[in-house]
Amino acid sequence: MEHVSGFSLPNSGHNRDAEASKMGMWLFLFTEILLFGGLFIVYMVYRSLNPEAFLMASFELNVWMGTTNTVVLLVSSMTIAMSITAIQKGNRKLSIQLMVLTLVAAVIFMVVKYFEWSAKIEHGLFPGQAVYDNLPPGESLFFFLYFFMTGLHVFHIIIGSVVIGFAIHRTAKGRTTKEKYTLTENAGLLWHLVDLIWIYLFPLFYLIH
């Protein structure tokens, strides 16, 4: 064995490793699923304890707004997936345009959500308001879970949008290229997860009768 000056290890943690970044993202998504999983368990248990109340309360929700948002999110999932394909083919401009479209969809989603929530708050259904405090047992749990779960979901929409914003910036600067597009891909993965969670939230709150 000899001393090699300037020796460096082949497997360095400071090397660029797209595979590792993607693996990290997937692991993070597992934790996200479990985070919402805890809430789904609570929803499931409370729905089975108070089936009538949950049913009554769910009639208060606006199915049309929920449906609009579902469609908007599904389309946005498509645009972000297309944006990844675009950068893989080396079309930076198209990739950026598609990501911007995704952000537009995110904004539409939040605007619809804003109107939906304000309508509920106007009716005094937010925790702490007068009507809410006098709801029959069970219904208040439904609304609490509704605000908590959709609120946490909107929070993820915001985080996802910020990540997509970074991806746009990096692509515009030319640092994301045909060969190095991990950030765009990870932003896409995160966005699909946000979409996926909504796909479960929508029927649980709006559709089951």
Add this chain to the structure above:
Amino acid sequence: MTSKAMSLSYLQGKNGIFSWIFSLDHKRIALLYLYSILTFFITGATLGVLMRLELLNPGKDLMEAQTYNQVFTMHGVIMIFLFIIPSIPAIFGNFFLPIMLGTDDVSFPRLNLLSWWIYIIGAIMALSTLLWGDGPADTGWTFYAPYSVKTGTNVTMSVLAAFVLGFATILTGLNFIVTIHRLRTPGMTFLKMPLFAWALYATSWIQLLATPIIGITLLMITAERVFGVGLFDPSIGGDPILYQHLFWIYSHPAVYIMALPAFGIISEILPTFANRTIFGYKAIAFSSLAIAFVGYFVWGHHMFTAGMSGTARIIFSVMTFLVAIPTSVKVFNWVATLYKGSINVQPPLLYALAFIFQFMIGGLTGVVLGALAADIHLHDTHFVVGHFHYVMFGGTGFALFGALHYWYPKMWGRMYNKLVANIAFVFLFIGFNMLYFPMLVLGLMGMPRRYYDYLPEFHVPNMISTYGSWILATGLLLMFGNLIAGAWRKREPIGRNYWKTGITLEWQTLSPPPVSNFDRMPVLPKNGPYDYDNKPEIEE
């Protein structure tokens, strides 16, 4: 780079506080974790000594009942969330995992630094509850609803702190999994990894898959307190038992977050000081995964008296017994490793042996608690406290001390006084058993936990226990004093392989290691990481 610059250790080079608190080097981050975690350990231990002092005599000795409630909650929160959950992975995992895998850092160095910062923010949040309002939480570290929703103390902040600390855990776990998958040195297959890496791998999966559940549960408690909803309040259709389920779905696997890395440490220390290959490498490696897996399905044993169907209780009880199987596989393998080894008795080995002895007591009392009939009698008594401390302190705590003494020469390139280390060990071992064994007896006699007062017939064991806490505290002071004093002792030549018989990759590099960990390509033993027959020659 010249060969001289190559041998510059990670402790040299850049200086100043910012070169530490913003360092991306996993070894410096490990030391940041070490110093902060041990600070909190000493804080928590002080609270523990105060509690024992209160229990010296029946009646009020030192503090009011309410203060006692807050002290045991603070002791629990600090020891669980700030000390024992991060401890071994964040300190020794961070320091040695990349070196043992033969790489120069973890996969995401920046996330690694972020995790320490999150940890510090969480710690400040947890400790800030001391300063304002009605003082720290008085719920116990479990924050059981509905009391945690009703009490006026600073539960919200404690709960948020635990939530934030969870992120630090998740990031560390995520980092380690990716590092193990992506950065093993060429030729090191999964089954040629050191057992410490295996233990960390199993731990990391638990960290990743269990922590989010407590995160969301604690967020619900926070929302409940902020909006006053009563999510777990039966009068509006909620269920307080559901909180307990959610809490233990995380917190039971978390027990294995605390214990598995300790198993890894013992599996490293024993071959080095028995100077022979570990017995049953694969059995030890896979039993870690088995414990991690089975550990997910036993949480109900914390709630045998809380109201569950008989079927559920029997299933949880059987699953709990199952955990004992992979655990005893490990213990038998460790003992078999010592058999016919050429044993070199050094301080780290003493800690490892104490670990096996104490962990056996902790584990077997755990089986007693897992039995339905016995648990009805022992639930919420001092027996549980004794069991838990035998596992966590007698197990993980002693493994951590063992690791400190084992890797000390590698981490700092210096050495502590071995005679003092041995004396401190004797104090710790005697003090520990004197402190916690009487608790097992008290529990059997029927003394409940979490009371600041007790009936006169419990006096004698309580006195012995408190005297034990003084011996233990002396031992801790001696041990830490000795380790710290090592920094001023005259340097002796440490060499690469201080114990001469270390065989994993960290013993092939300089002590302390250079910034990029290796100054030459590490050589793997031919048949697996503990192949003492084909030990690579290590030149100085």
